[in-house]
Amino acid sequence: MAEVGIEIDDVAKAIAEDQLRQESARYRSATGDTWSGDGEMPQWLCQALSAGQSLEHFAADRAVQPSGVSSSQVDWRQDPFAGSRLATVGHAPRELR
Numbered sequence: 001m002a003e004v005g006i007e008i009d010d011v012a013k014a015i016a017e018d019q020l021r022q023e024s025a026r027y028r029s030a031t032g033d034t035w036s037g038d039g040e041m042p043q044w045l046c047q048a049l050s051a052g053q054s055l056e057h058f059a060a061d062r063a064v065q066p067s068g069v070s071s072s073q074v075d076w077r078q079d080p081f082a083g084s085r086l087a088t089v090g091h092a093p094r095e096l097r
Contacts, residue, residue, distance in 0.1 A: 027058040034060070052080045 001008075025034035033044050041049075049055060 025060045027055070028060045029058060051084060 001011075026037040027035045027045060029044055029048075031044075033042065035042050035045055045055075045058060048058070
């Protein structure tokens with residue numbers, strides 16, 4: 001950090017800002033993209049909605065899946081993006097690539 005001039009206070013400030021942004025998010029994707037609901041809708045959410053997903057699916061206050069549940073228990077037959085290009089972009093599970 002000293003080589004590039006980053007101070008510990010800068011790191012702490014960045015972490016605090018990120019946590020505040022995450023807490024203020026009303027909508028969140030599986031990859032961590034967020035939107036507060038203010039301003040123009042982000043591209044990731046526009047694409048998901050035009051592919052048939054509901055806005056409520058991305059609500060940040062939805063119940064979160066317990067961390068002890070493995071991804072192999074996910075029923076991909078209910079995934080509206082299965083078989084589409086959106087299923088192969090980014091962080092899609094290997095079995096869908």
